[in-house]
Every structure is written in C-alpha cells, then in structure tokens.
Amino acid sequence: MDQLQIFSPATVANVSCGYDAMAFALESLGDEMTFRKNDLGKTRIVKIEGADLPFESNKNVAAAVAKRMLQDAGANFGVDIEIVKKYKPGSGLGSSAASGAGAAFAINQLLNNRYTKLEQLKYAMFGEEVACGSQIADNVAAALYGGFVLIRSYEPLDIVSIPTPSQLFVTVIHPQIEIKTEDARNILPKEIPMKTAISQWANVGGLIAGLHSSDYDLIGRSLTDHVVEPYRKKFIPHFDALKRAALDHGALGAGISGSGPSVFALVKGAEMAEKIAAAFNEVYKDSAIDYRIYTSGIAKTGITLSNE
Amino acid sequence: MDQLQIFSPATVANVSCGYDAMAFALESLGDEMTFRKNDLGKTRIVKIEGADLPFESNKNVAAAVAKRMLQDAGANFGVDIEIVKKYKPGSGLGSSAASGAGAAFAINQLLNNRYTKLEQLKYAMFGEEVACGSQIADNVAAALYGGFVLIRSYEPLDIVSIPTPSQLFVTVIHPQIEIKTEDARNILPKEIPMKTAISQWANVGGLIAGLHSSDYDLIGRSLTDHVVEPYRKKFIPHFDALKRAALDHGALGAGISGSGPSVFALVKGAEMAEKIAAAFNEVYKDSAIDYRIYTSGIAKTGITLSNE
Incomplete structure (x- = not known):
C-alpha cells in the first residue's frame, strides 16, 4: 500500500460524569486525511484545508506523529500528508486527536500493521502532547477504538471499549x-x-x-x-x-x-x-x-x- | 400465607472502588428468619440464635422494620419473628441489612405483595437507621435485589442491578x-x-x-x-x-x-x-x-x- 485516505472522527470527551475517563466518537463529523509514501524520506504536510494549522513537521500533530512512527520503524520512505478539516480546531471536539489518531492509524497501515492498537494509541497520545502539552488519552482512544471508550488506567494504559446502543x-x-x-x-x-x-x-x-x-x-x-x-x-x-x-x-x-x-x-x-x-x-x-x-x-x- | 421462612444473604458493600455505591450478596452465607402471623397485633422477636441482639421491637432491626410496615399497611395481624444468625454482627458483612431486608421482604409477602421492591428497600433502609443511625442503601439493596447492585443515586433512590458472571x-x-x-x-x-x-x-x-x-x-x-x-x-x-x-x-x-x-x-x-x-x-x-x-x-x- 503506497497511499490511503481515511476519515478520522471528531470525539466527545468526558461525557458529563466521566471526566478524564470517558469519550466517544462521532460518525458523521471528522477530518479527511490522505497519506502518500514519498521517496524523500521526509514527512511533509502538503495540504491543509479548513483550518489554519502549522505545516512544520514538529508542530503539526499529524506530521509529528507520522515522523516519529516512521523513524521508530526505521522506514525507508517518507510521507506526504493532506488534511481536510471538516470542523474547527479549538472546538472541544478532539480536533488535534483526530489528526494524531488519524496519522497513527494511517502510518501503521503504510507499515503493514507493524504496531498494535495500544502502540498506535501511544503515538497518538504523543500527538496530544505536541498539541496541548500533555499525553491525554480520551479523545485519541475514542477516535482509534470507536464507539465509547473508558480510560480505566494510565499506568498501565488500559482502554476498555464499551458497547454503543444502536439508537x-x-x-x-x-x-x-x-x-x-x-x-x-x-x-x-x-x-x-x-x-x-x-x-x-x-x-x-x-x-x-x-x-x-x-x-x-x-x-x-x-x-x-x-x-x-x-x-x-x-x-x-x-x-x-x-x-x-x-x-x-x-x-x-x-x-x-x-x-x-x-x-x-x-x-x-x-x-x-x-x-x-x-x-x-x-x-x-x-x-x-x-x-x-x-x-x-x-x-x-x-x-x-x-x-x- | 400465614408463615414463611427465608434465607437473607450476607452482603459485601463498597467492593473496593465502589465506596458507598456498590455491593453484592453472598449465596452460602446469611441468616435464616421465620415470620409467623399472630392475632395479638404485636410484632415480637420470639427467638434469636447465634448472636446477642436486642429483643425490643424498637431496637431490633427486623422487628422495627416489620412493625412499621404492618402499621403503614393497617394490617390486622402481628408477627412473631425468629432469627437464626449464621455469622456475627459487626463483621462488615451487612448483618443488620440481612435482618432489615429480610423483614421487609417477608412482611411484604405476608401482606400479599403490597409493596414494590423499591418500597421494601426504603423500609429496609429505615432498618439501617435503627441499626447504625443512617439510611444506607448498599447492603440492603444487595440483599433484596441479589447479585451486584449499583446505588446510582439516593435522591431519587435509583438502584441498578448489574449482571453477575457465572464463574x-x-x-x-x-x-x-x-x-x-x-x-x-x-x-x-x-x-x-x-x-x-x-x-x-x-x-x-x-x-x-x-x-x-x-x-x-x-x-x-x-x-x-x-x-x-x-x-x-x-x-x-x-x-x-x-x-x-x-x-x-x-x-x-x-x-x-x-x-x-x-x-x-x-x-x-x-x-x-x-x-x-x-x-x-x-x-x-x-x-x-x-x-x-x-x-x-x-x-x-x-x-x-x-x-x-
């Protein structure tokens, strides 16, 4: 696989009573992201639509996550990233989480499923650190796992998927x-x-x-x-x-x-x-x-x- | 029905993380209690085995609960109560709750199911007040509902039964x-x-x-x-x-x-x-x-x- 396009959902964290422990993902709201291998060995943001986000690979959440995953894997390729934001950053709907979790998911695909879901989550949490200074799990876990998630514990990291009633x-x-x-x-x-x-x-x-x-x-x-x-x-x-x-x-x-x-x-x-x-x-x-x-x-x- | 014998289970409240909100009931440990209608219109403790508990109907939890339920219902009969305690009071295993919930359950039977389960629970909670000064719901709810219970709220009182894994x-x-x-x-x-x-x-x-x-x-x-x-x-x-x-x-x-x-x-x-x-x-x-x-x-x- 040399290229993929994904939908990375917006997420609602806390869910009233579950402060810092629960979140869920939205079906119809989220970002479109495209990841394309390149031969330059570099991670580049080549397009951002719908929001005023940094292009630099140490400031852009998706790029920072992608770069680190590729480095850790010793990959012999780089990646060009396009981000089409469908909702605004700063909304409280996990905008940085959608970018970070999306990158973790996509780079794992380009690396032929090298990482477990929990490892992808940890990379996405690194993205949250880039975005807001701390490795919060709730939004990125909801984006990666889908449905409702419970962050039962941070040390060790323990994510519990909770079923979603159909209606x-x-x-x-x-x-x-x-x-x-x-x-x-x-x-x-x-x-x-x-x-x-x-x-x-x-x-x-x-x-x-x-x-x-x-x-x-x-x-x-x-x-x-x-x-x-x-x-x-x-x-x-x-x-x-x-x-x-x-x-x-x-x-x-x-x-x-x-x-x-x-x-x-x-x-x-x-x-x-x-x-x-x-x-x-x-x-x-x-x-x-x-x-x-x-x-x-x-x-x-x-x-x-x-x-x- | 003029007489009935019941098994009222010991209960474990809190369950580590669920302080003041969770409890469960034991299958093989609990009290045996017998309730027999009498024509005197009085609630009497006629036998207590296995523990040194008060016989007075305003101090004995089972009697206090029974008396109040019969009074509220305007019953034309009294009840004789026998209590065989299989474990000691003061254990932290809901001894007073077993007595109070047992009485609420049994008197409701003698009154042909006059009360809902939530009403029985409220009488049993009154028993807890007699025993320890406050209307705690956890142990009595576990005894009455069985399995694991969650006390989601006190006002209004909201008890949620949680399924028990078979093993x-x-x-x-x-x-x-x-x-x-x-x-x-x-x-x-x-x-x-x-x-x-x-x-x-x-x-x-x-x-x-x-x-x-x-x-x-x-x-x-x-x-x-x-x-x-x-x-x-x-x-x-x-x-x-x-x-x-x-x-x-x-x-x-x-x-x-x-x-x-x-x-x-x-x-x-x-x-x-x-x-x-x-x-x-x-x-x-x-x-x-x-x-x-x-x-x-x-x-x-x-x-x-x-x-x-």
Missing part, C-alpha cells in the same frame, strides 16, 4: 469562541468533596451499565456532572439555556464536550437528534456568536479507510 | 475484632484529590463493564481503591498480608468488606475460592485473633423463600 445519536453545537485549555484546567478545584466524588462514580457506573444494557433512561439519568460542569459552564455563553432546551425537548442528557466550548446532547433516535439541533439553534440564533450545529450517530469503528 | 465466587475472612462504624467513617477525609477521584470512577466504570461482559481480568484490574482502603486498612490486622496472599494465589482482587473488619476476595471458580480460603487461613492461623473464613457464590436472586 444512540448525538447533537453538538460549537459556539465559535475560544476557551484556553489552560483556563479550563485551572478553574477546576484540586480537591473535591467525598460526597460529590461518590455521586460522580455512581453515575459513571450507571452510564457504563446503561450503555451495556441499551437502557436509554439509565444513560440519561447518569449524564450528570457535579464535578466539572459547574465550573466550566461559565466559559460557555447560554450553556444553561442549551442544556434546558435539550432536556425539555427530549434529549437523554447534555453536557460540555471535552473542555468546551462545544456542548453535546445524547439522544435516542436520529429524529430526536434533529429536534435537539433545532432547539439548540433557537437558543443561539439571535446571539452575536458564530456557531455550527451537527447531528451524528456514534462511530462504532472509529477511524475508517475511505480510499477504495 | 464469580468470593472468599471472605472475618477477623473477630470490633471496628466502630463511627471510627471507620471519621478516619476518612472529607475531600479527596481530583486525580484520585478520577482513577476511582475509572475503576468503577471498569468493574461495571467487567461484570457486564464477564471479563474476569477487567474485574480484577478494576478492584482498586485509592480512596478508602489506605485509611481503613489500619483497623484490620494483617490486611496487607491477606491482600497479598489473595493476589499471589490467583484472586482477581481483594479489599475491605463494607467498613470491615471482614476482608473479601473475588475469584474465578469455586476451586480458587477454596485456595484463597487456605491462603487467608495461613495468614491468620498463628494470630491471637479469632476468625472465620467463608467461601460462596454470588446470590443472584438475593433473599429466597425456604419454607416449601
């Missing part, structure tokens, strides 16, 4: 404002009350049980976050109105995607996803803030090949 | 020392580090996923407790040695049962349960402390009728 859909609104990851981190307390922690892990248990048993009501009841949302929602204009609109119109639950500013709602059925999209639109339509709204199924298989 | 067994050692519930509560911090909380809810997620998918290794990896065990283990002589012995001999995991002093190990297979029992025995056999060791399956259905 689960998601609506996302991306208000196009900037939230600095640093601010989103710094606003969180270093300690939390035991009582709050207990209710959070009870909800994580409920969410995992609901996903396993396709119990949509249980999923909805468990999508509660007393730990992070009360702090971070301040960064997101109209957050309370968005959440109320989602719940009033029949969403299972709603919360902040990653560190925001995007807000997601999980729903039962594609029709409900459209209904919530309309409800989100009502909240934002008279706002001065640009926004995009997406509806999607859950990407059960994560990154997919699209070039055949 | 899951448990070994328990009860060192017969007294730990005051108050001490066990007071030693815990009121706040915990965010990082610790995250790893705890990741493990709860892993444990629930492991139980749902019969993934014994995942269950084992998830049986980790960074929140409570480091504090409470100080109350339990040889705790570290017991835990090491369990893990060295092939247990999936081990931890403190409830607030102790009992220590449980979850294992795959009945043979392994015996092996861990022997390993526990090795640790304690030269100790000056009296102890009992039990092996058991998981009680998939909770309290059972035994009088036919």
